Amino acid sequence: MPPDMNITSDSDLDTVLEDFKQKVERRNSVGTAKYTCSIAKCGATFKRLDQLDRHEFHHTGKKKHACSFEGCDKIYSIVTHLKRHIRSTHERTEDAAQKNVKCSVLECTKMFTSDSNMQRHVREAHDSPREYPCGHCPAKFSQKLKLKRHDIREHTQDYPYRCSKCSRGFYQEWQRESHQGSCKLYSCPGCALQFDKWTLYTKHCRDTLHGRQRNKCxxxxSSYAKPSDLKLHMEAKHNDTAGAFPCTEPGCTRTYSYERNLRQHRLAAHSGRRFECQAIDCGRCFSSAQNLSKHLARDHTEAKTKAKPKSNSKTRKRRRDAGRTKHSQLSKLACLQLPKDVDEExxxxxxxxxxxVAESMAVKADDEEPLQQLISAALQDEEEEPVAITSF
Structure with a gap:
């Protein structure tokens, strides 16, 4: 009602009430839901388009708003994020895109493209930064979504979506649907445990030996660790054709599950082929060469000369004078034939x-005088300091 309007009659009062009713209806109609989820069996409604985009992304996990500019491959899950990308990347001029506004806080070095962006940064990061504390521990987060996931993962374990097979929890529905396509449980035959991974199942079977019961006849x-071993057992012992290889020799009623066993039986029992041990005083005979070799290795290895174990070290080279009589250097230079005991001294x-030796050489000719002088010098050095004489 206008402030200068005076109500003088009932018609004026009805007019005022009607105007007020229309204003209330218009105000309520602004907040009504205009967007409905397109996923079947959902039916959720939203007032804003970005809320609908965020909700449908939780269903599908796919981003559906792609940039239409040539050469740009950006894709967004919310349409408002795409519009912001187009304004800041493709429609803004180079001059306007330059960050020339510095943060008003001296300790902060961030730059912004406009004064309004800088003020919003100061308000959110410096004046009243957003912090969402955890109600169970001292941890703090800058986003509500991070706080919610931390609370579920670390404290409550109350996941909004869980797999119907393995009870594994997920934050979003599309994550659960993607997991259920490949989810498989492996039940242990020896106990009530179940495993969602093959590696954990095989490790459990190895540790507890429960895996052998999985391949039981x-x-x-009889039980076996491998399916192939069980198959061979079934073919040999429980197959309808078991014992299908009988011996056809007259008077022989033996039957075998494998043809190779029948062939070996014929060689040993009917063809007269025997493998006799050639060792002295042995005379044993065997039905196969394999049994004979086992007998030789077991009963006749002690008679053979055992080879010395090979050393890992390198073989030392043999000396040239190995095994020869040693002569002194003096007898070699003077061409003397000295007795063995004298030559050793x-x-x-x-x-x-x-x-x-010097006295025996004193009677020789004068051309050997230098050799006598050498011996005399060696004798003198030997009397004074024996270790000083090293060689002649």
Whole structure:
């Protein structure tokens, strides 16, 4: 009602009430839901388009708003994010896109394209930064979504979506649907445990030996670790053709499950082919060469000379004078034939032996005088310091 309007009659009051009713209806109609979820059996409604986009993304997990500019491959789940990308990337000029407004907080070095963006940053990051504390622990988060996921994962385990097979929890429905296509449980035959991964199942069977019961024979108590072993057992023991290889020799009633066993029986029992041990005083005979080789390895290995174990070290090279009689250097230079005991003493630089050699050489010709002088010098050095004489 206008402030200068005076109500003088009932018609004026009805007019005022009608105007007020229309204003209330218009105000309520603004907030009514205009968008409905397109997923079957959902029926959720929303007032804003970005709320609908966010809801449908939780269903499908697919982003449906792609940028239409050539050469741009950006895709967004919410249409308002796509519009913001087009304004800031494709429609804004180069001058306007430059960040030349610095944050008013001295410690902050961030730059912005406009003063309004800088003020919003100061308000949200410096004046009153958003913090959402956890109600169970001291952790804090800058987004409600991160706080909610932390609360579910670490404390409550109350996931909004769970797999009907393995009870695994998920935050979004499309994650559960993607998981259920490949979800498979492996039940242990020896206990009531179930595993969602093959590696965990096989490890459990190895540790507890429950896996052997998985390949158990239906006709007897035999069990095997591999399906191939069970198949061979069934073919040999419980197949209708078991014992289908009988011996055809007169008077022989033996039957075999495998043809190779029948062939070996014929060689040993009917063809007269025997494998006799050639060792002295043995004379044993065997039905196959394999049994004979086992007998030789078991009963006649001690008579053979055992080979020395090979050393890992490198074989030392043999000396040239190995096995020969050793002579002193003096007898070699002077061409002397000394007795073995005397030559040994000369090699050890013993003074009596050196003197004896010098005396025997004193009667020789004068051309051997340098050799006598060398011996005399060696004798003198031997008397003073025996270790100083090293060789002649």
């Amino acid at each position: 239906e006709h007897c108590d 000369v090699r050890q630089r013993k003074a009596p032996a050196l003197k004896k």
